[in-house]
Amino acid sequence: MAAYLIRRLIQAVLILLGVSLVTFFLLYLLPADPVRQIAGRSATAQTMQNIREQLGLDQPFVVQYWRYLSGLVHGDLGRSYLQKSEVAVLIWARLPATLLLMAGAIGCELLLGLTMGIIAALRRGSMTDQSLMIVSFVGVSAPQFVVGLLLLYVFAVKLGWFPIGGYGTFGHLVLPSLTLGIVGSGWYSRMMRSSMIEVLRQDYIRTARAKGLARRRVVFRHALPNAILPIIAMIGIDIGIFMGGIVVVESVFGWPGIGQLAWQAIQRIDIPIIMAVTLVSACAIVLGNLLADLVTPFIDPRIRLR
Amino acid sequence: MTAASVPERATARTSPPRSALSRLLARKMALLGMALIVLTVAGAILAPWLTAYEPNTQMFDGLTIEGAPLPPGGAFALGTDLLGRDLLTRILYGARTSLIIGVAANGLALLIGTVVGITAGYFRGWIGSLLMRFTDLMMAFPALLLAICLAAIFQPSLWIVALVIAMVNWVQTARVLYTETTSLATREFIAAERTLGAGNLRILFRHILPHLVPTIIVWGTLGISTTVLLEATLSYLGIGVQPPTPSWGNIIFENQTYFQAAPWLVFLPGAAILMLALAFNLVGDALRDVLDPTQRGRD
Numbered sequence: 001m002a003a004y005l006i007r008r009l010i011q012a013v014l015i016l017l018g019v020s021l022v023t024f025f026l027l028y029l030l031p032a033d034p035v036r037q038i039a040g041r042s043a044t045a046q047t048m049q050n051i052r053e054q055l056g057l058d059q060p061f062v063v064q065y066w067r068y069l070s071g072l073v074h075g076d077l078g079r080s081y082l083q084k085s086e087v088a089v090l091i092w093a094r095l096p097a098t099l100l101l102m103a104g105a106i107g108c109e110l111l112l113g114l115t116m117g118i119i120a121a122l123r124r125g126s127m128t129d130q131s132l133m134i135v136s137f138v139g140v141s142a143p144q145f146v147v148g149l150l151l152l153y154v155f156a157v158k159l160g161w162f163p164i165g166g167y168g169t170f171g172h173l174v175l176p177s178l179t180l181g182i183v184g185s186g187w188y189s190r191m192m193r194s195s196m197i198e199v200l201r202q203d204y205i206r207t208a209r210a211k212g213l214a215r216r217r218v219v220f221r222h223a224l225p226n227a228i229l230p231i232i233a234m235i236g237i238d239i240g241i242f243m244g245g246i247v248v249v250e251s252v253f254g255w256p257g258i259g260q261l262a263w264q265a266i267q268r269i270d271i272p273i274i275m276a277v278t279l280v281s282a283c284a285i286v287l288g289n290l291l292a293d294l295v296t297p298f299i300d301p302r303i304r305l306r
Numbered sequence: 307m308t309a310a311s312v313p314e315r316a317t318a319r320t321s322p323p324r325s326a327l328s329r330l331l332a333r334k335m336a337l338l339g340m341a342l343i344v345l346t347v348a349g350a351i352l353a354p355w356l357t358a359y360e361p362n363t364q365m366f367d368g369l370t371i372e373g374a375p376l377p378p379g380g381a382f383a384l385g386t387d388l389l390g391r392d393l394l395t396r397i398l399y400g401a402r403t404s405l406i407i408g409v410a411a412n413g414l415a416l417l418i419g420t421v422v423g424i425t426a427g428y429f430r431g432w433i434g435s436l437l438m439r440f441t442d443l444m445m446a447f448p449a450l451l452l453a454i455c456l457a458a459i460f461q462p463s464l465w466i467v468a469l470v471i472a473m474v475n476w477v478q479t480a481r482v483l484y485t486e487t488t489s490l491a492t493r494e495f496i497a498a499e500r501t502l503g504a505g506n507l508r509i510l511f512r513h514i515l516p517h518l519v520p521t522i523i524v525w526g527t528l529g530i531s532t533t534v535l536l537e538a539t540l541s542y543l544g545i546g547v548q549p550p551t552p553s554w555g556n557i558i559f560e561n562q563t564y565f566q567a568a569p570w571l572v573f574l575p576g577a578a579i580l581m582l583a584l585a586f587n588l589v590g591d592a593l594r595d596v597l598d599p600t601q602r603g604r605d
Binding site for chain 1: 335439442443445446447448449450451452454455456458459531535538539542543555558562565566569572573576577579580583584587588591
C-alpha cells in the first residue's frame with residue numbers, strides 16, 4: 001500500500017510537470033502579446049521592450065520555463081502581470097469560495113442523483129423508473145449556463161427567493177450549487193441505479209428478505225452501503241469535470257472563485273494566473289483520480305492495488 | 307422476474323437474432339432522439355425556405371418604438387433579438403453551426419482518438435507508453451478550461467473552434483479504444499493471423515478495426531453531444547463562433563444582458579442546445595445497449 005502510494009505520488013508529480021510544460025508552451029506560442037496588455041495601447045516600443053525584459057519574456061522558451069519551474073518548487077507562483085499582486089495570494093484568496101461551491105455542488109449532485117437512482121432501482125421497469133432516467137438524461141444534456149440562467153430567472157428574478165448573484169450568505173450558495181448539481185446528478189443517478197440493481201440481485205439480499213426483514217431495512221442497511229461504493233469513486237473523477245464547470249457557473253452567478261479569476265486572466269492574457277489556475281485544477285483532478293483508485297479495492301476486494 | 311416474462315424471454319432467445327438497426331428502432335428513446343436529430347438537420351438545411359428573413363438583417367420593424375426586442379408571436383414567430391433580427395431565423399441558421407462543428411470537431415476527435423488508441427494498444431512498446439502517458443497527461447487537464455484557454459488564444463472562427471474542441475475531446479475515445487485493442491491483440495485469432503504471415507497493417511485494418519467499429523460508433527454519437535455543449539459554452543463566453551454568424555451559444559451571449567426583460571432570447575436557443583445534445587445522448591446510449599454484447603440483457 002505504501003509502495004503503491006509513493007509510486008502514484010511520483011506519477012502525480014510527473015503529470016503535473018507535464019501539464020505545466022504543455023500549458024507554458026501553449027501560452028508561449030500565443031499570438032496575442034501580454035506586453036501589449038500591460039503597457040496599454042499608447043506605449044512606445046521602448047517601454048514595451050523594457051517591460052518585456054523586466055518580465056523575462058525576451059528570453060528563449062527553455063530559460064523562461066526553467067525560471068518558472070524553479071520558482072514553483074520554492075512555492076513561488078510568480079506575480080500577476082496586471083493585478084500587481086502575488087499569484088499565490090490571489091489564488092489563496094479565491095480558493096475558499098470555489099471549495100465552498102464544490103462542496104455545495106457535490107452535495108446537490110449526491111442528494112439528487114442518489115435519490116433518483118435508488119428510487120429508479122427499486123421501481124425498476126416502472127413508469128417512475130423511465131421518467132427518472134429521462135430526467136437524468138436531460139440533466140446531463142443541459143448546458144450549465146442555460147440551467148444557471150433559468151434558475152436565476154425563475155428563483156431570483158421572478159420569485160425573488162434568492163439573490164441574483166454574488167457571495168456571502170447561504171442564499172447565495174443555493175443557485176450556483178443547484179446548477180452544477182442538476183447537470184451533474186444525471187451521471188450519479190444512472191450509476192446509482194445500476195449499482196443498486198446489481199446489489200439487489202445478490203444472494204445476501206435475498207437471505208435478508210427471506211428472514212423477514214422490513215424492505216426499508218434491507219434497502220438502507222444491507223444494500224445501500226455496498227451499492228454506494230462506486231459512487232465514491234465517481235466523486236473523485238467528478239472533481240475534474242467540476243473544475244471546468246466553475247469557469248462558466250462562477251461567471252453566470254458572479255461567484256468570486258478561481259474560475260472567475262481564471263476567466264479574467266484568460267481575457268487579459270495574465271499568464272502567471274492562467275498557469276496557476278491550470279495547475280491547481282490539474283492537482284484537483286490528479287488527487288480526485290487517486291481517490292477514485294484508492295477506494296476501488298473496497299468496492300471489489302478482488303482488485304489489488306499494484 | 308415475474309412468471310409472465312419468462313416465456314417471453316425464452317422465445318426471444320430462440321428467435322433468430324435481429325439486426326442492430328431493428329433492435330435500435332424498437333427503442334422509443336432512440337426513436338425520439340433520431341426524430342430530434344432529423345428535425346434539426348432538416349431545419350438547418352431548409353432554413354432559407356422555412357423563414358422569410360435573413361439571419362443577419364437588422365429590421366426596422368423588428369424592434370419596438372423604445373428599441374426593445376419583440377416578444378414571440380406576431381410577424382416574428384419567436385420574436386426578435388436586441389438588434390431587431392428574427393430569432394427563429396437565427397436559431398435555424400445557428401443549427402448549421404452546431405451541426406457543422408458537431409460533425410467536424412467530433413469526427414476529428416474520433417480520428418485522433420482512434421489512431422492514438424489503436425496504435426498504443428497494438429504496438430505497445432515505447433510508442434504505446436509514450437502515447438498513453440500523453441493521454442494521461444491530457445486527462446489531467448480540465449477539458450473546458452483548456453478549451454477556453456485555446457479558444458481565447460487563437461482568434462476564434464468556426465474551424466478554429468472545431469479544432470479546439472477536437473484537441474480536448476479525443477482523449478476519452480483513445481483511452482477506451484486502447485483498452486479494447488490491448489485485449490484484442492492478445493487473442494488467439496490475431497496470433498493465428500500473424501502465424502499465417504499477415505502484416506501489421508492487414509491485421510489492424512482487417513481484424514482489429516472491424517471489432518472496434520461498434521465502440522467507435524457509440525463514442526462518436528455520444529461525442530457529438532459533448533461537442534455541441536462545448537461549442538455552445540465557448541460561444542456563450544464570447545470566444546466561440548463569432549457574431550454575426552449565428553450559433554445557439556452566441557445568440558445567448560449577445561442577448562444575455564437583456565435576459566430579465568426578454569427571457570425568450572436566452573431560453574429558446576438554450577432549449578435548442580439541450581434538445582440536440584439530448585438527442586445524440588439518447589441515440590448513443592441506445593446504440594451502446596444494442597451494439598455492445600456485454601451490455602445485452604441488462605437495462
